[in-house]
Amino acid sequence: MLDIDKLWSDVSDKLSAQMITVSYEVWIKNLEPVCVTKDGALVLLAASQSAKKMVNKNYQTLIDTAVKESNSLLSHALIIEESEKEKYIKLQDENIADEKLYLENKLKAPAFTAKYTFDNFVVGSSNKFAFAAAQAVAENPGTKHNPLLIYGGVGLGKTHLMHAIGNYIKQHKSDLKILYTPSNNLTNELVDSMVKGNKDKDVNTNFREKYRNVDILMIDDIQFLAGRTGTQEVLFHIFNDLFQNGKQIILTSDRPPKEISPLEERLRTRFEWGLIANIVPPDLETRVAILQKKAIVDHAAQVSPEVLRFIAEKVESNIREMEGLLTKVIFYANLIGKPATSLDVAYDALKDYVDNKSNVVDANYIIDVTCSYFNILKSDLCGKKKNKEIVEPRQICMYLIYEILGLPLNTIGGYFGGKDHTTILYAKDKISNLIDTNNIVKREVSDLYKMIVKN
Numbered sequence: 001m002l003d004i005d006k007l008w009s010d011v012s013d014k015l016s017a018q019m020i021t022v023s024y025e026v027w028i029k030n031l032e033p034v035c036v037t038k039d040g041a042l043v044l045l046a047a048s049q050s051a052k053k054m055v056n057k058n059y060q061t062l063i064d065t066a067v068k069e070s071n072s073l074l075s076h077a078l079i080i081e082e083s084e085k086e087k088y089i090k091l092q093d094e095n096i097a098d099e100k101l102y103l104e105n106k107l108k109a110p111a112f113t114a115k116y117t118f119d120n121f122v123v124g125s126s127n128k129f130a131f132a133a134a135q136a137v138a139e140n141p142g143t144k145h146n147p148l149l150i151y152g153g154v155g156l157g158k159t160h161l162m163h164a165i166g167n168y169i170k171q172h173k174s175d176l177k178i179l180y181t182p183s184n185n186l187t188n189e190l191v192d193s194m195v196k197g198n199k200d201k202d203v204n205t206n207f208r209e210k211y212r213n214v215d216i217l218m219i220d221d222i223q224f225l226a227g228r229t230g231t232q233e234v235l236f237h238i239f240n241d242l243f244q245n246g247k248q249i250i251l252t253s254d255r256p257p258k259e260i261s262p263l264e265e266r267l268r269t270r271f272e273w274g275l276i277a278n279i280v281p282p283d284l285e286t287r288v289a290i291l292q293k294k295a296i297v298d299h300a301a302q303v304s305p306e307v308l309r310f311i312a313e314k315v316e317s318n319i320r321e322m323e324g325l326l327t328k329v330i331f332y333a334n335l336i337g338k339p340a341t342s343l344d345v346a347y348d349a350l351k352d353y354v355d356n357k358s359n360v361v362d363a364n365y366i367i368d369v370t371c372s373y374f375n376i377l378k379s380d381l382c383g384k385k386k387n388k389e390i391v392e393p394r395q396i397c398m399y400l401i402y403e404i405l406g407l408p409l410n411t412i413g414g415y416f417g418g419k420d421h422t423t424i425l426y427a428k429d430k431i432s433n434l435i436d437t438n439n440i441v442k443r444e445v446s447d448l449y450k451m452i453v454k455n
Contacts, residue, residue, distance in 0.1 A: 004034075004035060004036065004042075005033060007033065008031075008042070008044070010070040010071075011077075012029070014069060014070065015059075015066050023059075027051065027054055027055055027058075027059060028055075028059065028063075030046075030047045030051070034080070034085070034088050035088060037078065041074070041075065041076050041078040043077075043088055044077055044078065046079050046080065048081065048082070049081045051081075052081045060077070063079075064076040064077055112163040112180070113167075115297065116162075116164050117164050117167050117168070118135055118168060120160075120293065121160055122286060122290040124285070124286030125282075125283065125286070126282040126283065127156070127157055127279045127280075127282065129277050129278070130150050130152075130161060130277035130278065131161065133145055133150070133275050133277045134164060134165050137248060137250060138169055139168075141169065141215065141216055142246045142248040145274050146248055146273070147243075147249035147250065147270070147271060147273060148250045148274055149222075149250075149251040149252070149253065149256075149257070149272075149274065149276045149277070150162070150251070150277050150279065151252065151254060151277075151278055151279070151408060152408065152411065153254060153279075153281065153317055153407055154254065155317075155318035155322075156279045156280070156281065156282075156319055157279055157319060158220075158279060159220070159252070162218055162252055165218070166178055166180060177213070178214065178215065179211065179216070179217050179218065180218040180220075182219070183219055183220065183223075183224045184224055186211075186231060187225075187231045189207060190207070190231055193206075211238045212242065214242070214247065215247050216249075216250065217249050217250070218251075219235075219249075219250075219251050219252075220251075221252060221253065222251050222260070222271070225260070226260050226261060226262055226263055232263065232264050233264075235267065236266060236270070239270050240270075251271065256278070256408060256409075256410070256421070257271040258272075258421075259409060278410055280410070280411055280414050281317040281411070282319070284309075284312055287312035287315075287316075287319070287322060288305070288312045290322070290323070291308045291311055291323070291326050292308055295330070301330045301333075301340055303326070303329070303330065303340045304340070304342070306343055307340060307341060307343060307346045311325045311329065311346065314353065316362060316364065317362055317363065325350055328349050329346050332349035361404065361405070361452055362405070363401050363405060363415050364415070365452070366397060366401050366405075366452055367381060367382065367415065369448060369452050370393055370396065373444075374389075376390060376393060381393060381394050381397060381416075382394075382416050384417060392441075394416065395430055396444060396448065398412055398416065398424050398427040398428060399427060399428050399431035399432065400445070400448060400449065400452065401415070402424070403428075404452060409421035409424040409428075412424045
């Protein structure tokens with residue numbers, strides 16, 4: 001239960017440091033904390049009606065910010081006057097219960113994006129394994145596939161699946177407590193608890209209980225834990241507590257655990273205990289299907305198959321970018337009063353994007369530049385030929401894709417006939433070593449890099 005007096009003391013300290021002394025003394029110091037409402041408001045009593053009006057007019061935003069900074073589960077302050085106090089005094093016991101309910105609901109039901117559901121997820125060969133794994137975990141959390149780690153490049157659907165799991169559990173298993181957080185938030189909260197915990201041991205206790213008193217812990221973008229020794233240490237113990245108590249852990253990353261470095265081996269091992277599911281860039285047919293569903297669900301718009309295919313051909317590895325192009329086409333069509341069924345409309349809407357497409361560096365572009373530089377066929381570079389004239393350019397190309405784009409090793413392997421991560425890792429390390437020892441390879445890599453990044 002919140003200590004209202006202590007909370008207000010923390011808020012007051014923040015306000016005192018930000019305000020002119022006389023303003024603080026006149027308008028803020030005399031406010032009195034009353035209770036916390038069920039919608040997350042800190043109720044403060046003003047000395048008079050005029051004081052209430054003055055605070056509301058000039059300091060409401062400042063107080064709201066201080067309240068949220070002092071307790072992330074609260075959203076704002078509610079300033080009342082003496083005539084309203086009796087109502088809140090009578091409801092104080094109820095408000096205390098409401099406060100408890102609010103805190104529990106805040107922890108149990110984070111704000112998942114409503115449109116991100118399993119029904120709205122377009123399944124194709126690139127993501128069907130991850131989709132099936134996410135569904136299995138949502139239906140039976142904590143029983144198998146624990147932890148579940150979904151990894152893949154930017155804009156491929158990791159967040160959609162994470163929110164789909166959350167929305168399913170909220171609907172079908174509402175008694176379970178879910179905590180969803182980006183890894184950066186975990187680090188920030190840890191630092192905050194360490195700083196404040198030097199003054200108040202309850203802060204450290206609250207931090208530990210927040211992450212351990214859940215049924216499902218969902219952490220986005222764990223690759224950002226790399227090098228954060230303190231956060232890794234804390235997460236290691238949280239992981240153990242949850243896992244041993246049969247609680248579900250769900251993680252996302254842009255790469256598999258073995259490629260996150262530096263990462264403590266004991267934490268890497270735990271990430272690999274359960275099920276690891278990869279999402280790779282979708283094929284053309286899946287991209288068209290994704291756009292078709294988005295046009296219907298988000299826009300309720302009629303878009304011709306030709307326009308959908310035209311858009312899908314422009315973006316190969318980022319679904320969010322591709323969906324953004326569809327939104328632009330539909331908006332432009334509505335603006336000029338024409339249907340989004342004409343290729344001419346799509347061309348006009350995306351003219352700037354199409355004209356600048358040569359400036360976009362993706363894996364296929366790097367492959368094309370490499371083929372041109374070494375005068376070899378794309379089918380040979382991405383195929384299975386093993387003669388030196390092909391293998392070394394292929395390894396250089398793999399190295400450049402990794403270094404320039406930072407794609408996961410398995411994703412890179414997909415551009416070269418489905419080669420596994422060990423092959424890509426070997427190529428990356430080999431070329432990296434040759435750059436230091438072989439002037440010819442060093443010059444080739446340097447030439448290619450300049451050709452690629454200048455465009």
